[in-house]
Amino acid sequence: MLPYVMHSIQELSVVDDLSHWANLNVQFIGxxxxxxxxxxxxxxxxxxxxxxxVDFSLTSDIPPRNSTVRIWGELxxxxxxxxxxxxxxxxxxxxxxxxxxxxxxxxxxxxPRFATIKRT
Numbered sequence: 001m002l003p004y005v006m007h008s009i010q011e012l013s014v015v016d017d018l019s020h021w022a023n024l025n026v027q028f029i030g031x032x033x034x035x036x037x038x039x040x041x042x043x044x045x046x047x048x049x050x051x052x053x054v055d056f057s058l059t060s061d062i063p064p065r066n067s068t069v070r071i072w073g074e075l076x077x078x079x080x081x082x083x084x085x086x087x088x089x090x091x092x093x094x095x096x097x098x099x100x101x102x103x104x105x106x107x108x109x110x111x112p113r114f115a116t117i118k119r120t
Contacts (some may be wrong), residue, residue, distance in 0.1 A: 004072045007106050008021060009010075011044045012075065015082045024075045026084060028052075029095060032069050044095055053059040053083040061089075068092045 004027040026035060030041030030052070039062070040051045054071060055060045063069045070092050073084040
C-alpha cells in the first residue's frame with residue numbers, strides 16, 4: 001500500500017494529467033462545502049479561491065458542511081477536473097495555518113519529481 005502524501009488544495013486543484021503520478025493517494029486539509037449538489041473542499045487559507053471536488057461514496061459518514069476536515073483519498077480526473085474519492089475523513093477543530101504552510105514547504109523537498117504539479 002502506498003502512503004497518503006500531503007498536498008495543498010491549491011496544488012491538487014490544478015492537476016490536469018495523472019500519467020506521471022506513481023502514487024495517487026493524497027491527503028489534505030480543507031473546508032467542506034457543497035456546490036450544485038456535490039461536495040467541494042476549499043482552502044483553509046484566507047483569500048484563496050482554489051477548491052477540489054470530493055466524493056464520499058466510499059465512506060459511511062459525511063462530515064458537517066462548513067467544517068474543517070482532513071481527507072485521505074485517491075486522486076482522479078473526472079472530465080479533466082481533479083476529484084478525490086474520499087476513503088477516510090476527520091473533522092479538525094483548529095489548524096495552525098503558519099505551521100501548516102511550513103509543513104507543506106518542507107514536504108516540497110521530498111516530493112518525487114514525477115508529480116507534475118504547478119505550485120502556486
